Amino acid sequence: MIGLLSTQQHINDLIAFTASNVKTLLECSKEKLHYQHRLLPTLHVFIKHTFYHCKLTPDILIVALIYLNRLKNSLPHKSKGEFDTPYKMFIAAVVLASKFIEDSNTTTHSIHKFISPLYNSRQVNEMERGFL
Numbered sequence: 001m002i003g004l005l006s007t008q009q010h011i012n013d014l015i016a017f018t019a020s021n022v023k024t025l026l027e028c029s030k031e032k033l034h035y036q037h038r039l040l041p042t043l044h045v046f047i048k049h050t051f052y053h054c055k056l057t058p059d060i061l062i063v064a065l066i067y068l069n070r071l072k073n074s075l076p077h078k079s080k081g082e083f084d085t086p087y088k089m090f091i092a093a094v095v096l097a098s099k100f101i102e103d104s105n106t107t108t109h110s111i112h113k114f115i116s117p118l119y120n121s122r123q124v125n126e127m128e129r130g131f132l
Contacts, residue, residue, distance in 0.1 A: 011058060015051055018061055019044040022090045025072050028081040036118050037083045046087055054110040056094065063097035064090070071131065091115060091124060092131035 023043055032038050040046060050056065068089060091111065098107035112121055119127070 011051075014058055014061055015048050016044065018065060018090075019047045021065060021068060022047070022086045025068060025086060025089060026075055026079040026081050028085050029083050032083050034082075034084075039118055040084060040087060043086055043090075047090060050090075050094065050111065050114060053114045054094075054107060056098070056107065057101070059101055060094060060097045060107065063100055064093035067093040067096055067131070088119075088127045089131065091119070092127040095124065095128050096131060 032040075041049070051061065071089065071093075095108055095111055098111070099105075112124055115124065
């Protein structure tokens with residue numbers, strides 16, 4: 001039981017660390033200009049729900065963090081984004097990480113399905129291409 005609690009705490013710490021890193025990638029607007037912006041929970045909650053609903057592994061989050069760090073290092077100084085830019089960057093990084101780690105598209109499909117009320121498949125594909 002203690003091992004399970006410890007593992008759960010590590011996962012919660014990884015989720016919090018991921019949210020903190022994604023939030024600081026670039027300066028983003030605080031204004032929720034579009035309808036879908038108003039549907040978004042906090043970034044931490046979004047990442048946590050994505051992790052559990054899509055059955056992500058810690059490995060996927062770690063690889064996504066590596067991709068996000070590389071992105072941060074390549075962004076022009078003082079880059080700015082819309083309110084949902086961190087959410088989109090997280091989605092793109094997780095999709096790419098899951099494709100790198102897994103042989104099947106199971107996780108990618110579950111991510112598409114989970115975020116479909118907010119972003120359609122075309123938008124997710126654009127996020128992914130834009131990330132590359």
